[in-house]
Amino acid sequence: MNANDKLLDVQHVTQIFHIGGLIGGSRLVAVNDVSFSLDRARPEIFTLAGESGSGKTTLAHLLLHDLDPMKGQVLFEGRDVSQIRKRKQVMEFMKKVQPVFQNPFETFNPLRRVEDYLYDTAIHFGRAKDHRTAAPIVDEVLRNVGLSLEEVSKRYPHELSGGQIQRMSVARALIPQPDLILADEPVSMVDASLRMAIVNLFRKLRDENKVSVVYITHDLATAYYISDRIAIMLRGNFVESGPVEAVLDRPLHPYTQLLKESLPSPNPSGLESWAKHIALGTTDVKEYGRVGCKFAGRCPRVMDICTKADPPDVQADGRTVKCYLYADGAK
Amino acid sequence: MHKFVLGYLVPRFAQWAVVIFIGVTVTFIIPRLSPNDPVERQISQMMGTGARIDPEAVEHMRAALTEMYGLKGSGWQQYVAFWGRLLRGDLGPSLSTFPTPVTSLIANAMPWTLGLLLTSVLISWVLGNILGAFASYYPDSRFMGVIDVLSQAVRPIPYYVWSLVMLIMFAYVIKIFPFSGAYPPGTRVALTPQFIVTVIEHSALPALSLVTIGMGGWFLGMKSLTSNIISEDYVTYAETAGLRERKILFNYVIRNALLPQVTGLGLQLGSLFSGALILEIVFGYPGMGMLTFNAVIGNDYSLIMGIAIFSIIGVATSVLILDLIYPLFDPRVRHQ
């Protein structure tokens, strides 16, 4: 498996932020030694799951080349993303990687017609010469996401529902025929009744359009429903990553177990387990600064080694887990 | 705590230094740009008086004037010498009232302007803010409606025109206040009670016009600020919790609306200072404004330079003081 048949290859990426004044101020390791990769041959949906302050959005900025990593590399089709400087290279990169944003009502300028963005994308990425030749292409991608040009043409964002706008956002991303879509919490602001339409859409993109998706979310339920592989993030670290069935059906890392347990299940029978009291989370910044495992402060099975040094990445039951409980010596 | 010092205080002092540096440099450069050389003008003015002065004395005069104007040597040497003198607090002698130094002229004019400016700015700031908050918290009260219309009418009018209107109305049409000056000519300047009374009586009209103009501005500013804050969540929450209106108005609405007004005061100081200058000229009030007027009439080049520099340093320092006071108002700045 040589390098260039990997669509995306993230190698030991670390990003450190400086908060506070010019000199002094504390260091925050937002992303700590993260690695994963997507194959070009097999399009898949890879989920980055984690709560607020877990570093998943920072990682998204690193993948989209908004930020360059302090350590490690992000390779796209074998080439280091941080080397992309010139306008032509940037356009080439954007042709292959497109984002979908969280808030439908912020994705498009409230004072411009939504369709203008689709026409711009078609023209700028060479799919059409002008407005007239762009129309059929725009209509085709809109049908692809379950809408039609005539249903949404001349409309401003406030004249469309959250669900419709989010679909247009996906349609816009499809126009340059990208290989990878990076969706940052694409459904969290959409009504539950319309949410499934968008979620099913991502599945269709993978199966029919052969587009890989990096899906960023805090909602494990939708992640389980559509993704092939998942990585659970805590304070900048991959604490558990692997096939979604392994990670979520049989979670090993205590934090993943806590996340799964805390998710209220939509049937009243499961009352007792949910009612069990859990330790109150300390303020985020303190947990970032911890030595060793970031979860040690709250982990029901903490050992003293956990507070000494960063736990190793262990292969167990078909996934990788960063926890001393499963390190070979510990059994 | 040190994060606050580095994050907030250091940049403020840096900004203060930059403002003064740019201000002083601008006042240094302008005269050098102007087509007519002040030394020649001074000499031609003297020649113009018809007195016969032999050329040798003129030559001597030219050297002395050039030296005094700091025009000796290359541009860079002049600049360094300029800063040297400034740091020693020597702004050179005033020409029209030779040889009294500029600094002493400014020294006895400044207290008058400060007195007038500080009192009227404080009164108009406090009054304007309180009334502005009441106006938007009780929108249907008629009294507030009248003040609102008056402030909108007064606010756009520049200081000069407004002071003229006040002068015509209160000194000319309805003779309540004396015509001009801070005290009748010839009274002994001393800290005796009657002297103070005459000063107050004389400076009432300029103070009144400064206050009415200033208050209009602060009133409208505060009114729009509070109308946004009234719909903020913490105000609705306080109302839902059944707090009394007075407590909500003072501890929630005004307390938060004051923050931008404090910054606003800082940024307005420059224009307030200019406004006060103009007012003094109209009312013949013996502050920096009158000093400027006399300097212009007397073609006193170095006095004007001194006034310009002094005003810049004065305003920049007061803005710095306001920036230092601001964290006391806003805990979010104090506790990062």
Place this chain on the structure above:
Amino acid sequence: MLRVFRDLLKHDGRFRVAFVFLMAILILSTLSLVSPYDPGRTFKVPADMPPSLEHPFGTSSRGQDIFWWMAFAVRNSLLLGLMTAFVSRIIAIGVGLVAGYRGGIIDRVLMSINDSFVVMPVLPVLILMSFLLRSSMSLFMLAFIMSLFGWPWDARLIRAQVLSLKERSFTQTAVYSGTGAFRISLNEHLPFVLPVVFATTINNMLWSIGMEVTLSVLGLSNVTFPTIGTTIFWANQHQALVAGVWWWLAAPVVVAIVLFLGLYLLFSSINEYIDPRTRLRRIGV
């Protein structure tokens, strides 16, 4: 544009007042083209005549008809205001958009210069400048110098707005639609910035005309050139109030108030109308 005008006229009292005031000013200034008297020449009419049918604003001690003189004065002051506002807008928008969008070192440098100008008391510096240029200070030069001092406060407002717009995701959507940085500023950010630009234009006119009045009263501008300021200068010079020729001083003061009030009311009513929030509410969000 007509619809906007009709809406405002119908619903906003302030706009109606502003409309009446500014029409009066415009009529007065266009009359200057047909003025029977040349403002440069004095003693063409009997001096110190109170307002009468023949001389609606009366005549001045310098033997000039104040009404026709004011026609020229208002026109020149208005011209000065427009020129200063126009030039300073260009600088303000340029600095605001660049500092806001580019960020980084450029932003920090531009803003530190900007803040020093905002805080600096402009009048003493202007006095120094006009003192030296004195009579050779033409209207255009005064307008240009004032526009050098008139942009910083507004540049900061525009920058603040661009900064917030840059954070909103539709800027990123435009970037990923392949749009260039310049076109993004034009299509995405300008519609939001225009209300601020418009509001500050009128504010700047108020400031510059006011400043001209101040400078010419000190005799620091070309006093033979009729403007609102020079009228007051001559009235002061001839001790109009003491001599009882009150109408000579009242005319410029009244005209100034009508001009400033008209501009301010125009500013606040239109500012509210084109504010994106109300515009969205009007479209029926």
Place this chain on the structure above:
Amino acid sequence: MALLDVQNLRAYYETQVYGISRTVRAVDGVSLQLLPNEIYGVAGESSCGKTTLIKVLSGTVKPPLKIHDGTVHYQFGSYKVDMLHFDSEELRHSVRWKEISYVPQGSMSVLNPVRRIIRTFEDIVDTHQGIQDKKVFFNQMRDYVNKLGLPPDVLNAFPHQLSGGMRQRVAIALATVFHPRLIIADEPTTALDVVVQRGVLQLLKDIQAESQNTVLLVTHDMAVHANVADRVAIMYAGRFVEEAPTKIIFGASRHPYTQHLIHSLPVIGDKSSRASLGGAPPNLANPPNGCRFHPRCAQVLEICRTQVPAMVDLGGRHRVACHLVKEATR
């Protein structure tokens, strides 16, 4: 005896902007009863009118919101309060926070940013009860928040220094300081992470169990209702479509919209494909006539397009407004 009885409530937003007047019929004919000692859940998606309902029930109706019809009667023991026609001063003095308190959604913007938390406690308690000795009061509050799982130094902190979960617990502590009979919680945990949300909801449940009062819990998250609420009402486009004890809502609901809300949620462990509703939530400025759900309903009948379905009582406190049900029972 019902703590709250609402009959046929209609509350609309009337806006007038530059000659364009719009009426949004946010709450359009809602009737409900709250019983003592229960957690009553209201579920509904965005723009279904649940926030407007809360504004009316908590007595914070301000223009452009106007009450058009209906009655809202509270019964605090022997003390009757007609919320729509009640003297605002007496309401402020004896009902607000003593009988009805409120837990907001985003607690970041709810606490006064420039005052320490203890000051907000003092403001509320001093207004209603008066504080004799500030020192004693501080210690009382410290023990009280400690009991609710908050670290004691939270009282001296400013709101911006606390995490989301911490602020939400402070909001709950504030809302329960007088042990009111009714606590209205408007999406109390939407802005929180799933672990913190669980902690906050457990706190709310414990407080309700201990003081036997009533909690009106409003959230779009059906799973939260399943684990917290005793009874649940489903709201759509300004009207109640179904109301029943939680077990019936999740086990035997009769309204297509309720069934969709429950079955559309993906669950860990079950990858079977889930359908989504067609169309979009109705625009309340001109809602569809008849049953407002009919444009999106899979089992729509002719009658649904024209006639508004009445609320039918199926017994066991299970009420539903749907022509399908009326057809079946006839």
